[in-house]
Amino acid sequence: MEITVxxxxxPKEKPDQGNLGxxxxxxxxxxxxxxxxxxxxxxxxxxxxxxxKFDPAMATLHxxxxxxEGMKAYKSPDNRILLFRPExxxxxxxxxxxxxxxxxxxxxxxxxxxxxxxxxxxxxxxTAPGTSLYIRPFIIATDKYLGLKPSSTYKFMVILSPxxxxxxxxxxxxEIYVENEYVRAVPGGTGHVKTSGNYAASxxxxxxxxxxxxxxxxxxxxxxxxxxxxxxxxxxxxKIDSELVTPALVGSILPGVTRDSTIxxxxxxxxxxxxxxxxxxxxxxxxxxxxxxxxxxxxxxxxISPIGELNWEGRSIKVNDGKxxxxxxxxxxxxxxxxxxxxEDDFGWTEKI
Ligand code: COI
Numbered sequence: 001m002e003i004t005v006x007x008x009x010x011p012k013e014k015p016d017q018g019n020l021g022x023x024x025x026x027x028x029x030x031x032x033x034x035x036x037x038x039x040x041x042x043x044x045x046x047x048x049x050x051x052x053k054f055d056p057a058m059a060t061l062h063x064x065x066x067x068x069e070g071m072k073a074y075k076s077p078d079n080r081i082l083l084f085r086p087e088x089x090x091x092x093x094x095x096x097x098x099x100x101x102x103x104x105x106x107x108x109x110x111x112x113x114x115x116x117x118x119x120x121x122x123x124x125x126x127t128a129p130g131t132s133l134y135i136r137p138f139i140i141a142t143d144k145y146l147g148l149k150p151s152s153t154y155k156f157m158v159i160l161s162p163x164x165x166x167x168x169x170x171x172x173x174x175e176i177y178v179e180n181e182y183v184r185a186v187p188g189g190t191g192h193v194k195t196s197g198n199y200a201a202s203x204x205x206x207x208x209x210x211x212x213x214x215x216x217x218x219x220x221x222x223x224x225x226x227x228x229x230x231x232x233x234x235x236x237x238x239k240i241d242s243e244l245v246t247p248a249l250v251g252s253i254l255p256g257v258t259r260d261s262t263i264x265x266x267x268x269x270x271x272x273x274x275x276x277x278x279x280x281x282x283x284x285x286x287x288x289x290x291x292x293x294x295x296x297x298x299x300x301x302x303x304i305s306p307i308g309e310l311n312w313e314g315r316s317i318k319v320n321d322g323k324x325x326x327x328x329x330x331x332x333x334x335x336x337x338x339x340x341x342x343x344e345d346d347f348g349w350t351e352k353i
Contacts, residue, residue, distance in 0.1 A: 001044050003031075003113055005120065008048035017128040020164035022301065027121035027133075031113050031158040034142075035103055041156065044109075046117055049159065059141035059151040066196040067096040068138035070300040071257075073118045073160075073353070075125045076341025081118060081353040083135075084339045086111055088257045093137065096193035101150035102139055110137065110156070115353045117158055122353075126162045130170065132339070134163040134301065166301040169215065171332060173308025173322055176231060177214035178280055179205045180313060184229060184252070186222035191229070191252035198254075199233065206232070214311065216297075220280060222252060227277045234297030234305060235259035238283060239327050241291045248275040258298040262331055264347065271327075280312055287317045294325030304332040 008028045015025045026049050033044040060066045069089045074082045090107035097104050114135060118125075125133040137158045141151030167174065182205040185191020190198055202217075209217045216232035228247050230236060235256040237246045244266050249255050263273050286292040295307035308322035319325075337343030338350060 001042070001109060003044045003046060003116055005046045005116075006048065007120070010048070014124060015162060017126045017131055017162075017164075020126060020131055020162055021168075022163045022166045023134065023136075023161050025162055027124040027160040027162070029117060029120050030160075031117045031156075033113070033156045035154040035156070037152050041103070041105065041109075044113060046113075046120060054142070055144040057144045057146055059143045059145060062146060063141075063148055064195070064197040064200070065100055065102065065141035065151055066138065067093065067100050067102060068136060068194055068196065069093050069096075070194075071114075071135045071137075072132040072163075072300060072339065073125055073135060074132050074340045075122070075127050078341070080341055081122055081125065082339065082341050082350040083115070083118075083353065084351075085257050085261065085349050086114065086351055088260070089137070092194065092255065092257075093139075096195055097139065099190060099193045100195050102141070102154060105139075105156060114158055117160065119353055121160055124160065124162050126164075128164075130336075131162065131164050134161045136161065163301075166299075166303075167215065167305060169305075171304065171306065171324065173306040173319070173324055174215035175213070175309040176216050176218050176307050176311070177209035177212060178310060178312035179209070179217040179219055180225055181205070183222035183225070184219040187251050189222075189252060192249070192254060194254065202233070212311075216305075218280070218310065221250075226279050226281070228280055228283070229253050231297040231307065232299075232302075232305075234299035234302055236295070236297050236307075237262065238278065238286075238292065239294035239325065240286050241293070243272045243274060244327065245274050245276065245278055247278055250277070256299055258300055258303065258335070261335060261347075261349065262298050262304075265331060265334060266327070268346070269330075283310070284312060284315065284317060287319070292317075292319060294327055295319045296325070296328040296331075303336060304328050 143151035
């Protein structure tokens with residue numbers, strides 16, 4: 001399929017790289033492609049970024065048949081434009097589509113479309129330390145119909161946003177509230193895919209944790225409220241003695257690309273990494289024994305986010321004296337070094353545009 005390009009006549013001013021925050025600035029162009037039963041995915045186009053018109057009865061607005069991905073582009077010191085394991089995001093998008101009754105995309109074609117869009121807006125890729133161009137592919141259901149059924153029409157879109165740190169704390173450790181009342185996902189639900197409703201459902205717990213002075217929540221399993229699943233919108237890792245432990249992907253946890261990369265990276269350093277069920281009681285017990293060295297979250301937006309404190313049922317523990325741990329720091333340096341092309345990519349993870 002050909003991708004048509006309509007360039008903007010009115011390029012915007014680029015934001016100050018020292019003050020980007022996350023997801024507030026958008027580039028000059030966006031990608032759109034439509035789906036209908038008779039034509040399949042069609043009419044691939046890059047057009048000026050801007051507001052769109054939708055019918056108030058549009059299915060997504062009512063029943064949340066919407067999915068998304070998050071990935072990043074970087075400009076290397078020698079001016080290469082790099083994506084980080086983008087095929088993983090395309091593969092996960094199709095897994096999400098399958099679960100949400102959305103037609104599959106052609107992964108190779110969509111990656112080509114993303115590359116073309118990033119290339120057109122390449123002047124927007126920030127180069128200050130800790131910055132990148134966040135890529136947000138998403139699909140929405142566009143049928144004008146209030147009955148509940150999978151839509152027969154969709155839009156696949158990609159927008160781009162130059163970003164800095166996701167959390168205002170940057171890579172400094174954050175205080176976490178272990179959520180005992182609300183749950184993020186249950187077995188058989190949608191926790192293992194990237195659908196918008198998962199994020200909407202997490203807001204209440206997040207808001208209550210913020211009101212208590214905590215930055216994020218740690219989610220426990222939906223059946224027993226016993227086993228650790230994720231933290232905020234990230235996967236979570238614990239360094240217990242000489243081993244790195246992360247919850248196994250039991251069906252209600254999102255399989256993060258940064259999670260997978262962290263596991264591979266740390267294993268390559270000769271450190272034991274175990275994916276298994278981890279209870280919150282075990283973490284508190286290991287802390288008591290002085291064996292809980294570090295805890296941190298991993299995600300595309302947040303990269304590595306160290307945990308400085310955990311509060312569970314009114315009991316609070318400090319992890320690594322509230323400081324960023326050595327392993328978290330080492331992973332952050334190596335991962336971002338590979339992503340930005342500043343360090344050797346021994347894993348073949350980066351893809352040049
Ligand atoms: C990401 O890490 O890319 C995500 O999609 C999480 C989102 C809440 C920013």
